[in-house]
Amino acid sequence: MIQVNNLSKEYSGTTVLNIESLEIPKGQSFGLVGNNGAGKTTFFSLLLDLIQPTTGCVLNNEIQVNTSEDWKPFTASFLDESFLIGYLTPEEYFYFIGDLRGQNKADVDALLIRYEEFFNGEILKNKKYLRDLSKGNQKKVGIIATLIGNPEVIILDEPFANLDPTTVNRLKKIIKELADNPSITVLVSSHDLQHTVEVCDRIVALNKGELVKDMPTTKETLQELELFFAV
């Protein structure tokens, strides 16, 4: 589904990302781990054509992302709060995304009902604009909004950060469900090794922009990763 060829990104002579080749097949749940500055967000930004690659390219379903915009209809993403529109209420935001993805109000409502538990009564009908929600609640809105309109590729940057323990468990359940769906490719990045290992079929570790580990998830994966990141 996603193919990376010879991709690199430099900022004034410093290489912040350099991936020779990487292929993510359709239906895989892909976990990206690494320390701060390892290049996780840079990689996702390149996938979404938010920054320009220095060399190489990314193909999303055979569409080169920086030359065509045709990958947008089937790709959904949430990187940070700049993906939220602060002056809308959560409902309005969901309907707005729904409108853009060809979903009517009833479709969106049906989807929201399924995730009522995840919202924990703090999101809908709360008379608050998104800008006035807490960081964690903003994240909940952003994550659920990516599920609107049956996307085939879902990209989530640090979805577990800022969430309370209960919500983290609920989110893991949601991501696992998505991972079980063979038509959905999920890409998740995290600092938290355990959460990532739990929800992903495959783990890739980045260090200073280089791909240092690439392995399918097994019983030993967590141990191996912890050893790798041990001080």
Next chain:
Amino acid sequence: MFTKFIYLEWKSFTRSASFATNVALKILMGFLVLYFTLVFLALGVGTFYILKEMKLEPLVTVNKFLVYYFLMDLIVRLLLQAIPVMNIRPLLTLPFKKPTIVHFSLGKTILSFFNLVHGFFFLPFCAVLIYEGYDVISVLLWGTALFLLIFCNNFLNILLNNKDNLLGVFITIVVILGGCQYYKIFDITNCVYPFFEALFNTRWAFMIPLLVLIGLYYWTYNYLKGDLYLDAGLSVKKDIAKTENLTWLNQFGTLGTFLKNDIKLIKRNKRSKTTVGMSVMFLFYGLLFFSGGVEAYDKPIMHIFAGIFVSGGFLFTFGQFVPSWDSSYYQLMMTQNIPYRGYLNSKWWLIVIGTFISTILASFYLYFGWQVYLTIVAGAVYNIGVNSHLVLLGGAFTKTPIDLSMTKGAFGDKKSFNVNTMLLTLPKLLLPVFLYWLGSYIMDPKLGLAFVALAGVLGFMFRNTVFSIIEKIYKKEKYKTIEAYKQKS
């Protein structure tokens, strides 16, 4: 302790976003500042002699109208002067005493632009008074008293800033007083004039504003000190949100989706509300031209200038900042299922609707005759056909993120004032003036108007081609724009 504060202030001043522009722009800005300073100085000096020429006693006349001056000052402050609240937060847990923090942040407001700007008018005026042989001590005491009153306004603004609707109340007061005076029902200036006169003639009278100022300072001080908690005075006010579906816009498809969003954007953010308010003021700008009030403006060539401005208020104030209005969630827009063209198209329609409404509202200019209103309509056609595209084109180069919750900077961000957008202002205003002049020169003003309108129609006809070009430029600038918007001011 205070030196630490001053160090912080200096850093925040020199590192502010508006300072980070290039040298050429800084020099340009310097010239502009110099120009306006000179204009104000000339005004201060000139007032005396102009009034004298009009056979009015300058000091008496100024004293009479000072009450309006101070009321207007308060209104402008309520609208634009923000109180420094956010910078206090990081200081709370550091070893500073609370009174020090409050004294400092209050003291800081004294140096605000909104206070200093009055000096440009009052200082030269006082100087002229002394030069013309008025009693030196009286003049100095009078000037001091006026400055004390300005500082009173400064603290009043802080006290009143968090109250809703006060702005409307003050504007109503000014309008009613002005109306009563105009129709000679009741003249407020006669009531307050003795007070200002006393400030000049009675030596001890300046004590009154001084005492008021001290009183206000302590009131503000106590008010802020008691409120120095995150959940009290330092909290950011949260609005009660109401979900609006605006379903009637659904019939317009994607366009409707964006329009819904833009309507909410305008309604729910301080910055955009101020901007739209400003565009209403443009509607009345034409009165200066068409009523014959200002002699220099009463020329046919200037009329088309006014025509462009009257209908283009929304275009110039709001349109100028497309796509910066969406800066805080630009990354979302770029990853969603939106082709650039659809996005630009919706902004274009918003501008067109704004221009259209302005033109209809401007129908009161019919009072000045058909010719005047036709000028405005021709201006509107030009605005829709040509200027709307130019504004969008300029937007591709305007990379200033807009903080929607702030009112500051509504009079134009310094940083968005770049060379590219400036160059684009020329065809916006000069081209129609030239066309009009050409038409009038060949035949008569009617042909001039026809030329202006024709340019608009042509622009409208080539809309698709123009849009393709604009789209290409936006695409080329995309990464730079995303990068710039990430850097919050």
